[in-house]
Amino acid sequence: MNFRFTVVETSLNRAEFRWKWLRFVRESLLLGTILCFGIILMGGAILGGVIASKPIAITLYVVLAAAGIITWTVLLITIASASPARPWLAAALEKVDKRLLDRLNTLVHLEGHPPEAQAESFARRIAKQTQSVLAKKTPEHPFNEYRTRAHFLVFLATIAATIFLYAHYSPWLRLKAPAQIAKNNSAAHNDKALDLGLPPTNNVEQNQAWGEVRITDPGTDLRVTKVDVVPLQIEAAANQTLDQINWFSAINGSDEAEHKLPPPSEPRYAVYQPTLYLDELQLSDWDVMTYYAKASTEKNDSYASEVYFLEVRPFREDILKLPGGETGQAYRFLSELSSLINRQQHVIRQTHQHIQRPPVGEKLQAQDRKKLSEAEGDLGDSTQHLYAQMAGELENKPIGEALDNLAKAEQSLDRASRLLQDNSMNDARNKERSALSELAAARKSFQKAITDNPKSFEDQKQDEEPTPVADASSKLKEMAEFRNESKAAQDFVRQTLEQQKTLEQQARAAQRSDFSRLADQERQLQQKFEDFREQHPQAFSPLQLPADEAREGMNNAADSLQRKSPDARNATHLATQNLQKLNDSMKGQAADQQLADAYKLKQMLDQEIAAFDGRSKTNSGMSEAQLQKEIEASRKTLDQLKSTAEQDPTRNAFGPALRDSLSDQKRAELNSRLNQLQYAEEEQDKEARAGQARDGLGKVSKAFTESQPKSLQMAQQNDALKPNADESFSQGMAELDSLIRQLESERGLSPQDEARQAHQALQDLRNGMNTRQGNNDQINSILLQFDELLKPKTPLEAANLKKLMSALQSLSLETAQQLAKKEDKPEVTNIDPTHLPPAYRGRIQKYFEKLSEK
Numbered sequence: 001m002n003f004r005f006t007v008v009e010t011s012l013n014r015a016e017f018r019w020k021w022l023r024f025v026r027e028s029l030l031l032g033t034i035l036c037f038g039i040i041l042m043g044g045a046i047l048g049g050v051i052a053s054k055p056i057a058i059t060l061y062v063v064l065a066a067a068g069i070i071t072w073t074v075l076l077i078t079i080a081s082a083s084p085a086r087p088w089l090a091a092a093l094e095k096v097d098k099r100l101l102d103r104l105n106t107l108v109h110l111e112g113h114p115p116e117a118q119a120e121s122f123a124r125r126i127a128k129q130t131q132s133v134l135a136k137k138t139p140e141h142p143f144n145e146y147r148t149r150a151h152f153l154v155f156l157a158t159i160a161a162t163i164f165l166y167a168h169y170s171p172w173l174r175l176k177a178p179a180q181i182a183k184n185n186s187a188a189h190n191d192k193a194l195d196l197g198l199p200p201t202n203n204v205e206q207n208q209a210w211g212e213v214r215i216t217d218p219g220t221d222l223r224v225t226k227v228d229v230v231p232l233q234i235e236a237a238a239n240q241t242l243d244q245i246n247w248f249s250a251i252n253g254s255d256e257a258e259h260k261l262p263p264p265s266e267p268r269y270a271v272y273q274p275t276l277y278l279d280e281l282q283l284s285d286w287d288v289m290t291y292y293a294k295a296s297t298e299k300n301d302s303y304a305s306e307v308y309f310l311e312v313r314p315f316r317e318d319i320l321k322l323p324g325g326e327t328g329q330a331y332r333f334l335s336e337l338s339s340l341i342n343r344q345q346h347v348i349r350q351t352h353q354h355i356q357r358p359p360v361g362e363k364l365q366a367q368d369r370k371k372l373s374e375a376e377g378d379l380g381d382s383t384q385h386l387y388a389q390m391a392g393e394l395e396n397k398p399i400g401e402a403l404d405n406l407a408k409a410e411q412s413l414d415r416a417s418r419l420l421q422d423n424s425m426n427d428a429r430n431k432e433r434s435a436l437s438e439l440a441a442a443r444k445s446f447q448k449a450i451t452d453n454p455k456s457f458e459d460q461k462q463d464e465e466p467t468p469v470a471d472a473s474s475k476l477k478e479m480a481e482f483r484n485e486s487k488a489a490q491d492f493v494r495q496t497l498e499q500q501k502t503l504e505q506q507a508r509a510a511q512r513s514d515f516s517r518l519a520d521q522e523r524q525l526q527q528k529f530e531d532f533r534e535q536h537p538q539a540f541s542p543l544q545l546p547a548d549e550a551r552e553g554m555n556n557a558a559d560s561l562q563r564k565s566p567d568a569r570n571a572t573h574l575a576t577q578n579l580q581k582l583n584d585s586m587k588g589q590a591a592d593q594q595l596a597d598a599y600k601l602k603q604m605l606d607q608e609i610a611a612f613d614g615r616s617k618t619n620s621g622m623s624e625a626q627l628q629k630e631i632e633a634s635r636k637t638l639d640q641l642k643s644t645a646e647q648d649p650t651r652n653a654f655g656p657a658l659r660d661s662l663s664d665q666k667r668a669e670l671n672s673r674l675n676q677l678q679y680a681e682e683e684q685d686k687e688a689r690a691g692q693a694r695d696g697l698g699k700v701s702k703a704f705t706e707s708q709p710k711s712l713q714m715a716q717q718n719d720a721l722k723p724n725a726d727e728s729f730s731q732g733m734a735e736l737d738s739l740i741r742q743l744e745s746e747r748g749l750s751p752q753d754e755a756r757q758a759h760q761a762l763q764d765l766r767n768g769m770n771t772r773q774g775n776n777d778q779i780n781s782i783l784l785q786f787d788e789l790l791k792p793k794t795p796l797e798a799a800n801l802k803k804l805m806s807a808l809q810s811l812s813l814e815t816a817q818q819l820a821k822k823e824d825k826p827e828v829t830n831i832d833p834t835h836l837p838p839a840y841r842g843r844i845q846k847y848f849e850k851l852s853e854k
Contacts, residue, residue, distance in 0.1 A: 507561065
């Protein structure tokens with residue numbers, strides 16, 4: 001009879017399992033390390049040129065993987081079937097647990113002896129002692145993990161080395177197909193080192209499809225008037241026979257219109273010079289036309305040019321007639337809208353380039369898509385801020401249509417940003433054009449609002465008269481009340497939505513006999529919603545439609561439940577959906593309103609800065625009572641701005657600079673400056689303290705501007721309605737050329753438009769030439785001739801304008817040469833011909849052969 005006790009079996013089984021597990025992990029890691037070394041050797045062989053064939057490499061990788069799987073399976077079976085000696089396991093347990101005092105060794109030793117009564121009694125007492133020792137505290141695990149951890153670290157090191165090799169050196173990309181190997185071997189046999197000579201027929205150039213389409217004239221974006229004529233020059237070339245060449249246009253992001261061109265007269269090269277008469281395209285002021293050219297070959301390969309934009313604007317003299325002129329709000333907002341449109345045009349062009357000619361490698365493509373997505377996201381944020389700025393500063397002005405289009409543009413831009421991130425390029429391109437269309441519509445409707453209601457915008461130009469402090473305090477109070485009421489309404493709608501969801505779940509699981517009880521609950525929920533809406537009309541006034549739909553949904557759900565209709569469950573679901581829409585709309589409306597309030601606060605802050613700046617000067621004329629009101633208003637404005645910068649939903653709408661400028665420490669410093677001004681007694685001291693308060697508030701105003709989205713900051717810094725100094729000359733030459741073409745055509749212009757276009761060309765040429773060469777006699781002489789031609793006594797003639805244009809071109813060429821002489825000499829770089837692609841090497845060789853023949 002053997003002495004087998006439960007305590008012995010349990011302890012030994014636990015030790016045996018741990019031993020098998022640690023051995024299995026160690027040997028699996030060892031196998032993985034060996035496989036990694038094998039993969040590294042394979043990569044080194046590929047990089048060293050030992051393995052050059054892709055099929056051979058694939059075969060070796062498959063063999064290596066199969067060997068690893070088979071070896072791992074054998075390891076698993078071997079270790080699972082192995083069983084270590086029981087005395088060895090007992091000794092291992094005794095080694096880690098000194099409390100056993102050889103009891104476990106004794107019990108295992110007695111298992112192999114013949115049964116004796118005295119030995120059995122002795123063994124039972126030892127077993128009970130062992131059990132009591134082990135019951136007090138779980139014994140430690142035998143067989144430490146140090147060796148296993150060392151195996152794991154070695155395995156990690158080999159994995160890292162393998163990833164580094166294949167990520168940085170890409171051996172797989174160096175493999176070639178068998179046909180390519182044979183081709184390369186043949187070429188290597190005939191080629192000589194550092195020799196540009198190629199056979200008369202360049203196989204690489206012949207077999208590789210190549211083509212290019214360019215719009216070389218004007219070759220850039222243009223800003224024109226609706227009476228301008230725009231000449232185009234489209235060039236197409238390919239190494240295959242050209243089949244069809246067309247150009248496409250889209251006005252304000254709408255559907256593309258195709259403009260067919262005649263078949264090319266030469267098989268592989270074509271030039272076209274169509275002329276655009278903008279009145280034929282029915283373009284009006286502030287329209288944006290997108291256009292590009294596309295060519296296809298007989299083998300169905302197609303190539304597209306860059307995308308260009310033609311923007312139609314009123315004559316500059318009409319723009320300057322806006323209320324307030326160049327310094328008015330109308331001009332400023334039109335400029336900011338135009339800047340965002342120009343930025344969107346740039347993103348559309350970059351997206352078009354990415355689709356037509358994507359970068360080589362998925363990594364570079366992902367980087368490009370990320371940049372495009374971020375650009376669209378920033379434009380979406382800028383559009384949201386411009387919406388808020390216009391809503392805040394032009395409150396009660398007839399700009400509702402413009403704001404609606406801005407809101408649509410913001411949604412399209414956000415959607416385009418997500419589509420670009422998801423690599424849905426065609427859908428993203430469509431959304432980008434939709435955003436351009438909506439931005440252009442916002443600008444046109446804003447211009448129309450100004451034209452139709454000029455007096456409504458005239459009141460805004462009295463910037464020198466600050467808003468009375470009483471009005472500012474009233475606005476601050478209204479903002480605080482709206483913030484509190486909006487928060488209460490959002491909380492109520494959210495709670496109502498949760499209750500409606502619970503009721504929907506109950507209706508889904510309830511029997512039809514319980515529908516009457518649920519109908520009563522639905523009625524109570526609907527009544528509470530209507531009561532709250534009546535008590536807080538301001539919070540729901542901009543959301544009449546979704547609020548009515550939510551109420552109607554709950555009413556229909558209650559009726560269906562009361563009738564025990566089969567559609568009752570669906571009705572409760574629709575009620576939940578309507579409440580969810582109202583909840584989302586309320587969040588968005590609150591965010592928009594509070595962002596608009598932030599810009600009102602910025603406007604009030606700037607007025608307070610101006611007031612303190614005036615008080616810092618001698619004989620300011622500000623009374624003591626007025627000063628105290630300004631100080632108190634400044635404190636309230638700073639408090640509201642701090643809440644805007646730190647609390648949702650406007651916290652994430654601004655960058656960290658605004659929050660930093662209103663931190664607790666800096667807010668205390670501002671309050672200290674205001675207190676010092678408040679309690680100053682001497683006139684000189686008050687002037688100094690007013691200057692300090694002005695500077696402190698100015699830092700907050702500057703931080704506000706720096707926290708705006710980047711595209712909006714750029715729009716505010718630049719005047720998008722006026723060509724810069726470098727563009728003025730080119731713009732004037734284009735306008736002069738357009739005028740000559742109009743005079744030469746039978747179409748003609750009205751005398752009024754002819755005079756306006758000529759004067760605008762003269763002004764642009766004067767600005768451009770003065771910037772290039774300054775004020776000199778030659779320039780003044782040419783411009784004086786132009787001015788003489790514009791006098792009413794002599795009609796404009798194309799021949800005179802052509803002479804004038806020729807003189808301007810000659811002067812421009814001389815200026816360009818003078819500027820070129822001032823530049824440093826270009827650096828000469830020696831190029832190793834062997835590093836050039838074979839196609840380009842062939843072209844270079846043919847080019848120099850033709851030169852040598854001449």
